Amino acid sequence: MKNSKKTNQDNSDGKQNDLEFNKSSAENEFLTTNQGVKINDNNNSLKSGERGPSLLEDFILREKITHFDHERIPERIVHARGSGAHGYFELYKTMEKYTKAGFLNDTSIKTPVFVRFSTVAGSRGSTDLARDVRGFAVKFYTQEGVFDLVGNNMPVFFIQDAMKFPDLIHAVKAEPHNEIPQAASAHDTFWDFISLMPESMHMIMWVMSDRAIPRSLRMMEGFGVHTFRFVNDKNESHFVKFHWKPKLGTHGVAWDEAQKISGKNSDFHKQDLWEAIEAGNFPEWELGVQIIPESDEHKFDFDLLDPTKLVPEELVPVTIIGKMVLNKNPDNFFAETEQVAFHPGHIVPGIDFSNDPLLQGRLFSYTDTQLSRLGSPNFHEIPINRTIAPMHNNQRDGHMRQEIATGKVSYHPNSLGGGCPFQAKMDQGGFVSFNERVDAHKVRARSTSFSDHFSQAALFYNSQTPIEQGHIVSALSFELGKVETVSIRERMLGLLNQVNADLAAKVAKNLGIPVPKNIEKPINHGVGADDEGNQEPSKAKPNIGSSDALSMLKNPTVSDPIATRQIAFLCADGVSADSIKVMKTALQNAGAKAVIIAPHLGTIVSQEGTEILVDQTYKIAASVLFDGVFIPAGKGIADLSKIKEVKEFLNDSYHHCKFIAAEAEGVQIIKNNSDINKDPGVLMSENNSDKNLSVSFIKALGRHRFWEREKSL
Numbered sequence: 254m255k256n257s258k259k260t261n262q263d264n265s266d267g268k269q270n271d272l273e274f275n276k277s278s279a280e281n282e283f284l285t286t287n288q289g290v291k292i293n294d295n296n297n298s299l300k301s302g303e304r305g306p307s308l309l310e311d312f313i314l315r316e317k318i319t320h321f322d323h324e325r326i327p328e329r330i331v332h333a334r335g336s337g338a339h340g341y342f343e344l345y346k347t348m349e350k351y352t353k354a355g356f357l358n359d360t361s362i363k364t365p366v367f368v369r370f371s372t373v374a375g376s377r378g379s380t381d382l383a384r385d386v387r388g389f390a391v392k393f394y395t396q397e398g399v400f401d402l403v404g405n406n407m408p409v410f411f412i413q414d415a416m417k418f419p420d421l422i423h424a425v426k427a428e429p430h431n432e433i434p435q436a437a438s439a440h441d442t443f444w445d446f447i448s449l450m451p452e453s454m455h456m457i458m459w460v461m462s463d464r465a466i467p468r469s470l471r472m473m474e475g476f477g478v479h480t481f482r483f484v485n486d487k488n489e490s491h492f493v494k495f496h497w498k499p500k501l502g503t504h505g506v507a508w509d510e511a512q513k514i515s516g517k518n519s520d521f522h523k524q525d526l527w528e529a530i531e532a533g534n535f536p537e538w539e540l541g542v543q544i545i546p547e548s549d550e551h552k553f554d555f556d557l558l559d560p561t562k563l564v565p566e567e568l569v570p571v572t573i574i575g576k577m578v579l580n581k582n583p584d585n586f587f588a589e590t591e592q593v594a595f596h597p598g599h600i601v602p603g604i605d606f607s608n609d610p611l612l613q614g615r616l617f618s619y620t621d622t623q624l625s626r627l628g629s630p631n632f633h634e635i636p637i638n639r640t641i642a643p644m645h646n647n648q649r650d651g652h653m654r655q656e657i658a659t660g661k662v663s664y665h666p667n668s669l670g671g672g673c674p675f676q677a678k679m680d681q682g683g684f685v686s687f688n689e690r691v692d693a694h695k696v697r698a699r700s701t702s703f704s705d706h707f708s709q710a711a712l713f714y715n716s717q718t719p720i721e722q723g724h725i726v727s728a729l730s731f732e733l734g735k736v737e738t739v740s741i742r743e744r745m746l747g748l749l750n751q752v753n754a755d756l757a758a759k760v761a762k763n764l765g766i767p768v769p770k771n772i773e774k775p776i777n778h779g780v781g782a783d784d785e786g787n788q789e790p791s792k793a794k795p796n797i798g799s800s801d802a803l804s805m806l807k808n809p810t811v812s813d814p815i816a817t818r819q820i821a822f823l824c825a826d827g828v829s830a831d832s833i834k835v836m837k838t839a840l841q842n843a844g845a846k847a848v849i850i851a852p853h854l855g856t857i858v859s860q861e862g863t864e865i866l867v868d869q870t871y872k873i874a875a876s877v878l879f880d881g882v883f884i885p886a887g888k889g890i891a892d893l894s895k896i897k898e899v900k901e902f903l904n905d906s907y908h909h910c911k912f913i914a915a916e917a918e919g920v921q922i923i924k925n926n927s928d929i930n931k932d933p934g935v936l937m938s939e940n941n942s943d944k945n946l947s948v949s950f951i952k953a954l955g956r957h958r959f960w961e962r963e964k965s966l
């Protein structure tokens with residue numbers, strides 16, 4: 254649709270007039286390629302059969318994604334803001350029954366890895382705490398070559414076919430006419446797109462949950478998203494889903510807290526990861542797999558090839574097979590974190606692809622992106638991207654070539670070079686694609702098995718605790734409240750009503766509009782679609798109604814519940830050194846860190862006459878950067894009531910449902926604060942140096958938050 258200027262200066266509603274004018278003038282405009290060829294289907298890539306692999310000849314897909322991949326230089330178009338770290342992966346038990354991949358067979362090997370975490374929508378200069386998907390990409394430097402597991406912190410995605418990826422990102426990015434808003438989905442273009450794409454509803458539930466605002470990169474899960482294949486040395490195939498489970502548990506923050514963190518420290522996640530590794534608190538994740546036999550491919554009420562669906566752990570349990578430890582920060586952010594080049598097409602023998610149409614498009618897109626961003630087909634020679642396996646081929650020259658190839662032969666077959674390098678047979682470790690039968694017509698269509706867009710969205714919402722459901726309602730109310738176009742809000746309420754009527758009603762109440770009785774005809778594509786590709790989505794009866802694995806609050810951390818947590822000690826001259834010592838020692842023994850905050854830097858003098866080193870002042874510190882608060886005893890603690898920042902600190906901590914502990918004189922600070930109700934999340938003792946209080950406080954902190962407090966706020 255072409256842009257247009259206002260044509261009627263006398264109209265009181267010029268914006269509406271513009272929209273009507275644009276709509277009228279565009280009635281005879283059709284989508285075309287850049288060569289002017291009219292496009293019949295802009296929603297499905299060309300595949301060999303509805304569930305078959307995407308075809309390289311799809312010039313429309315290649316043109317669309319090529320143009321999209323080259324829209325930014327040199328920053329990544331998506332996942333621009335990232336944090337990285339080095340580490341290793343070690344296997345618990347051999348997986349040779351399922352895969353011949355060497356690093357998944359030998360428990361004696363420590364495979365080097367480099368991991369990059371990222372946000373999706375924002376630029377490099379955006380905040381870490383945006384409500385967004387988080388990239389979770391792992392580069393394994395295996396002895397058989399590089400394997401990249403390029404995933405997210407959510408197991409599903411917005412779209413089913415790679416053809417729609419440029420549209421999705423164009424919609425969620427800052428609007429092109431004014432470059433607003435940055436790193437945020439709360440605007441018209443994103444929700445306009447989503448309201449017309451019901452296949453996104455499952456992902457919307459995840460993004461509107463606390464999964465989208467993690468407490469730390471070290472406290473979020475990772476997923477491979479797509480269904481891959483394991484192939485063993487007998488050429489037998491099993492479908493596989495990859496999971497990363499954090500040893501510190503999965504935790505989020507409150508939305509108001511996330512916004513305040515962005516103002517106080519927009520590098521909060523990046524700094525948290527860096528400082529944890531520098532302090533020797535190495536983040537750990539366990540790698541789990543869901544393995545599905547070929548014979549079970551069609552046994553579920555969803556399609557394994559659909560990237561908007563997950564496999565509930567109640568149907569296929571996650572088998573833990575190894576762990577990853579991140580133990581070294583990059584030496585140079587640009588050379589490593591910024592130049593690392595991931596690609597889902599980087600696989601090793603024993604791992605192969607499925608026909609997931611989103612994955613199939615990524616296999617083309619990532620190489621194309623690296624050519625634009627890193628400027629050369631030789632990006633594999635950048636140190637962070639180099640394989641540790643021997644590399645021999647006849648590729649030559651190109652921009653920024655580093656390897657100096659010798660000899661006169663650069664082709665295969667040859668006799669002048671003795672035939673080298675040779676092709677590797679399968680029993681010599683040569684990669685052989687799984688021999689999947691493909692016999693189908695070339696079509697632009699989507700299988701009807703992809704048409705259920707609401708069952709798993711409902712499964713996710715129904716699996717949450719009432720507290721978590723309330724957060725989803727609040728998130729949707731905030732996001733849709735930012736949408737200016739009423740019809741978009743109405744369409745979204747119609748889709749939410751398909752997920753859960755109570756959810757839709759609560760959001761509608763906050764928006765001040767009723768839930769529509771009917772939803773607009775959605776855009777969905779597959780066999781049986783009309784001439785424009787529209788097809789009514791179906792709603793299957795799910796195998797299960799609820800899955801505890803999908804709730805963060807139903808899965809508390811088993812071990813080391815408060816390791817690496819930051820606890821603020823609110824202090825002043827005249828504080829009790831004994832009170833600080835008892836609580837600080839207990840917290841440190843549990844792996845947490847005590848941070849002394851006082852009116853000034855340097856040292857404060859305790860009531861016992863000793864000097865205590867101050868870490869931060871009340872002008873610098875903010876409650877949103879801490880996991881809990883302790884007010885120690887001491888005659889000088891009463892002076893804290895006179896400090897405005899202390900009251901703000903406590904009030905924010907309380908409203909963000911954090912645990913607060915106080916003893917002796919510190920209890921009076923709590924009692925004097927009329928904004929703080931004395932609920933079970935506020936722990937108090939009239940005694941100085943109370944060891945029982947420290948035990949209770951540590952146990953409480955293991956719950957992460959006292960979310961029940963929200964009911965009274």
